[in-house]
Amino acid sequence: MSLFLRKWMVALTGLFLCIFLVVHLSANCILLLPEAVARGMYNAYSTLLRESPLIKVVAYALYLSIILHVVFALLVTIRNRRAKPTPYAVNHHGENSQWAAQNMGLIGIFILVFIVVHLANFWARIKLGMGEGVGLDAQGYVDVYAVTSSLFHNPYYVAFYSLLMIPLGFHLHHGLKSSLKTLGFYHRSGLRVLARVSLFYALIMSVGFGVIPIIVYFK
Amino acid sequence: MRVRFRIWRQDNARVKGGFRDYEVDGLNEDMSLLEALDHLNEQLVLRDEKVVAFEYDCREGICGQCGVFVNGRAHGPHANMTTCQLHLRSFADGDTITIEPWRAAAFPVIKDLIVDRSAFDRIIRQGGYISAKTGTAPEANAIPVGKEVADRAMDAAACIGCGACVATCKNSSAALFTAAKINHLNTLPQGKPEQHRRVSDMVQQMEEEGFGHCSFTGACEVECPEGISVANIAEMNARYLKAKLFG
Amino acid sequence: MKKLNAKIPEGKLEEKWRNYQLRSKLINPANKKKLNVIVVGSGLSGAGAAATLAELGYDVQCFCYQDSARRAHSVAAQGGINAAKNYQHDGDSVWRMFYDTLKGGDFRSREANTYRLAELSAPLIDHFTQQGVPFAREYGGVLVNRSFGGVQVQRTFYARGQTGQQLLLAAYAQLYKMIRAEKVTMHTRTEMLDLVLVDGKARGIIARNLVTGEIQRYAADAVVLATGGYSRVFRLSTLAIGCNGSAIWKAHKRGALFAAPSFTQIHPTALPQSSEAQSKLTLMSESLRNDGRIWVPKRKDDPRRANDIPEDERDYYLERRYPSFGNLAPRDIASRAAKERIDAGHGVGRLKNAVYLDFRHAIERFGLDTIRDRYGNLFTMYRKITGVDAYREPMQISPAAHFSMGGLWVDYELMTTIPGLYAIGECNFSDHGANRLGANSLLQASVDGYFILPNTINNYLAAELGAEQITTDHPAFAEVEEEVRAHINRILNVNGHKTVDHFHRELGKVMWRECAMSRTRLGLERAIRQIESIREDFWSSVKVTGTGEELNPELEKALRLANFLELGLLMCTDALQREESCGAHFREEYQTEEGEALRVDEDYGYVSAWEYADGTFKLHREELHFEFVQPTVRSYK
Incomplete structure (x- = not known):
């Protein structure tokens, strides 16, 4: 059971993270509203998230998912490497498969770096109180909006954020359809729909997450 | 037609292998890749060298015994084909054709291009x-x-x-x-x-x-x-x- | 002179097999496991026999030269397997199938054997269906049939264009089931090089481990050869490159009689040779003749492309000569008719050595989808090999050496003239006479392996239970092993200047010219002289590099060719001896005014069985008695 379990863990945690991204993106969309409205809504929303016990559980599941996704992906990769100890001198795998599918691990590393930086900038500052303190807004909520807005006015950060949404798109495109197949979704015409859904989802996510900082920057 | 073969040579599973280059002349585009290797092997014999060990049997794409990595693709550059169905018309005169054995820990090399499957x-x-068991079957149309x-x-x-x-x-x-x-x-x-x-x-x-x-x-x-x-x-x-x- | 006793049981045709089983000796299950059987070859007959013998309780060792038992050349049979199920309600029966097979073989096989083949065909389909063979089905779920050459009913079962592959995979799977049960030991990449006899009985083999080169001894209470056909003697054939006649040839040299060696089927629908370097002629399934129409241009050396030749300038020569069977004339007749047209200058293709097989009318009639559903993978295969799309222009096909009807002489029990040595499947001579009908080879291989041998071998082994246990320490093993080593060293030490393939090409040319579709006295005599000189040249100037103690493909080829060079002589000798035309054996001196085969029943109504005697061959005759049917002139007009 053990080996299959590893793939299932990668797939299940991945799918959970995919759902989380939808929620996350919808929150990011608030940033597109006029500043006066956006600040209030955004801060109220983030406070709600922080204080709801249900969301707390979900949040821990989220942290765990990220860790498990990485750990099991690592285990899977180690085994895969062992299974192919000698590489080919000439290998044109670009002719029979997509680049992203061949390089999920590499793409994953980029995303992991992004997550670490991202968490350091938001989560560590807001939740752990590390670094510069965060003020309160007019309603008395922690002014997360200010943190976000200032970061999104830093051109280096925006470039970093938006660029790394490209590998995220590739990762999601292959990851979504692949994880469902790993979990046993095999309906033939359903798989064709799944491929399109994955592409659509990945585009929405990477374009959505990637474009919002740029819009905020120029707002 | 002339090609240069770059072929993986390895005496057995215990020793290290490496690529060797062979210029082969007098080929024609209707020959299969395996026939070109046959041709190379005849020349090697006449030069008092050991032949390249490679696998084949039916040479009509059904037995599954042939199989090598040709120019970076399993069974060569075309999709859905066996090595024995690959013909030299898929290559150009003067091409280098790199041939490697299947690579996998579960398929150790036995010799040259032959692996253990x-x-x-x-x-x-x-x-x-x-x-x-033989003799226990019900009538074929019963199910x-x-x-x-x-x-x-x-x-x-x-x-x-x-x-x-x-x-x-x-x-x-x-x-x-x-x-x-x-x-x-x-x-x-x-x-x-x-x-x-x-x-x-x-x-x-x-x-x-x-x-x-x-x-x-x-x-x-x-x-x-x-x-x-x-x-x-x-x-x-x-x-x-x-x-x-x-x- | 050896008395050939075919051991045909008493009774009516329908009762013979049952009568045999009623009287044969049985062995109790506890004793079966003390008995060891060697099966050489893991094709449909070998794997089927090994698995079934193991299921019965025998201790089995199975050998194949390939890397896996699944590669055996049974995989290549595309079209189907015949069975007298009469599912199509078209008047089929065991008797009709028996008669078709006997007639197809031009009355040169035994009634009793042929009847048994037809009788056991129906349960065989049950067996394979139960083993998971995905035979073609109707929408309602019942099995589909199609027609095949030489018959007017539809009795051929098929699994897309992969029937042989699917049947072999079933046999291979059953074999591996018994390997898991530790009742069969499988030796892959191991080639039998000689047979060991103790007191005149087959008691083991000497084999070579093809990876390490080690010469190994294996002892058993009985040896079963299931090594397939020997048409690679022509070099260019539809067979796998590794197919060889070594095992049966060695058995022949140790005393087993070789029956009808010259009866070789030339298949009418292979792809034509396109160059000297060609190693193989790919077979296109005969089932294509169901819907494809064969023709050549009426004009000699017509330079036009096939599609540019108008309908009235095409000669559908099979339909013209054989109106009732048309394109479904039996293989020997279709091949000879093609050769006649090609020799007359109507051949097509680059080397003018082919005829057209055209699907235009079938596509117009049934639609592209239906044709694709029936033959899609064959068309794909054709395109892969030739680069031509056969949905748009006709295929080019040509006759090629295919099946060996001849083989080791066996009696009704499938035992050779050496006690304890059995031959099953294509390597024996039993059921097909002078010509085999399409889709009967998978049938014979399977029936021999699954149903017949497991019910006859007990009759011999029952008496061996009390016999002295022979191990590989017996001096007979040492002696044969020494001969094998000496033979290998002799080949390695010639150190001449010509390759093995060179000699194989030379042999193939002679055999194809003189001992294939049509034969003459002069040609055969010439062939014998030429083969003898090729053989002498082989032993003085062949060059094999590498050693015997390693994986050495050149050595393997040389060892096989050394046997082919002797077998070729016997084939020509046999063809020379048979002064008549029958089935695939067509002697130009013996033909009707219309160019059809002229059989001479009174002088040649026997099976020739050859004894090896120090380099010469001595003829024995097994007279064929037809008690139940009257041999007639075979007509497909």
Whole structure:
């Protein structure tokens, strides 16, 4: 059971993270509203998230998912490497498969770096109180909006954020359809729909997450 | 026609191997790649050298014995083809053709371009059959099998066991091979009674042989001479889950 | 002179097999496991026999030269397998199938054997269906049939264009089931090089491990040869490159009689040779003749492309000569008719050595989808090999050496003239006479392996139970092993200047010219002289590099060719001896005014069985008695 379990863990945690991204993106969309409205809504929303016990559980599941996704992906990769100890001198795998599918691990590393930086900038500052303190807004909520807005006015950060949404798109495109197949979704015409859904989802996510900082920057 | 072969030479499993280059002349584009290698071997014999060991048998794309990595692709540059069906008209005069053995921990090199694929046999041994003794069968039409079901079983059963799926897979996964046999038998009513045991045992053997995981790159489907769909792997995963939950 | 006793059981045709089983000796299950059987070859007959013998309780060792038992050349049979199920309600029966097979073989096989083949065909389909062979089905779920050459009913079962592959995979799977049960030991990449006899009985083999080169001894209570056909003697054939006649040839030299060696089927629908370097002629299934129409241009050396030749300038010569069977005339007749047209200057293709097989009318009639459903993989294969799309222009096909009807002489029990040595499947001579009908080879291989041998071998082994246990320490093993080693060293030490393939090409040319579709006294005599000189040249100037103690493909080829060079002589000798035309054996001196085969029943109504005697061959005759049918002139007009 053990080996299959590893793939299932990668797939299940991945799918959970995919759902989380939808929620996350919808929150990011608030940033597109006029500043006066956006600040209030955004801060109220983030406070709600922080204080709801249900969301707390979900949040821990989220942290765990990220860790498990990485750990099991690592285990899977180690085994895969062992299974192919000698590489080919000439290998044109670009002719029979997509680049992203061949390089999920590499793409994953980029995303992991992004997550670490991202968490350091938001989560560590807001939740752990590390670094510069965060003020309160007019309603008395922690002014997360200010943190976000200032970061999104830093051109280096925006470039970093938006660029790394490209590998995220590739990762999601292959990851979504692949994880469902790993979990046993095999309906033939359903798989064709799944491929399109994955592409659509990945585009929405990477374009959505990637474009919002740029819009905020120029707002 | 003239080509330069870059061929992996390795005396046996215990020693290290390496590439050697051979210029071969006097070929024509209607020759198959394997016939060009035959031609090279005749020249090597006349030069008092050992011949290049490579595998083949039927030379009509059905036995599954031939199989080498040609210019960076399993069975050469075309999709859904065996090495023996590859002809020199797929190459240009003066081309360099690099030929490597299948690479996978579970397929150790025996000599030059020949690898040991007995891991496949051991996977079949663990349940790639229906346990009915000779002489015990009911009348063939007693159990109707709808055309769609029979066709689906046939699609999976078409696997010739060449190992291109493992060879081309970045993880050397044998998932397509294993799935094809499981789905062939588990789809048919005759295979149902032992379906859970079959999928559990065969998957376990596949893992013990040291093949990697399936990442659904889809390369295997492209290189498979019979074009067996990767959807079979997803189906196997479903069957495995079902076997573990209800088997 | 050896008395050939075919051991045909008493009774009516329908009762013979049952009568045989009623009287044969049985062995109790506890004793079966003490008995060891060697099966050489893992094709449909070998794997089927090994698996079934193991299921019965015998201790089995199975050998194949390939890397896996699944590669055996049974995989290549595309079209189907015959069975007298009469599912199509078209008047088929065991008797009709028996008669078709006997007639197809031009009355040169035994009634009793042929009847048994037809009788056991129906349960065989049951067996394979139960083993998971995905035979083609109707929408309602019942099995589909199609027609094949030489018959007017539809009795051929098929699994897309992969029937042989699917049947072999079933046999292979059953074999591996018994390997898992530890009742069969499988030796892959191991080639039998000689047979060991103790007190005149087959008691083991000497084999070479093809990876390490180690010469190994294996002892048993009985040896079963299931090594397939020997048409690679022509070099260019539809067979796998590794197919060889070594095992049966060695058995022949140790005393087993070789029956009808010259009866070789030339298949009418292979792909034509396109160059000297060609190693193989790919077969296109005969089932294509169901819907394809064969023609050549009426004009000699017509330079136009096939599609540019108008309908009234095409000669559908099979339909013209054989109106009732048309394109489904039996293989020997279709091949000879093609050769006649090609020799007359109507051949097509680059080397003018082919005829057209055209699907235009079938596509117009049934639609592209139906044709694709029936033959899709064959068309794909054709395109892969030739680069031509046969949905748009006709295929080019040509006759090629295919099946060996001849083989080791066996009696009704499938035992050779050496006690304890059996031959099953294509390597024996039993059921097909002078010509085999399409889709009967998978049938014969399977029936021999699954149903017949497991029910006859007990009759011999029952008496061996009390016999002295022979191990590989017996001096007979040492002696044969020494001969094998000396033979290998002799080949390695010639150290000449010509390759093995060179000699194989030379042999193939002679055999194809003089001992294939049509034969003459002068030609055969010439062939014998030429083969003898090729053989002498081989032993003085062949060059094999590498050693015997390693994986050495050149050595393997040389060892096989050394046997082919002797077998070729016997084939020509046999063809020379048979002064008549029958089935695939067509002697130009013996033909009707219309160019059809002229059989001479009164002088040649026997099976020739050859004894090897120090380099010469001595003829024995097994007279064929037809008690139940009257041999007639075979007509497909």
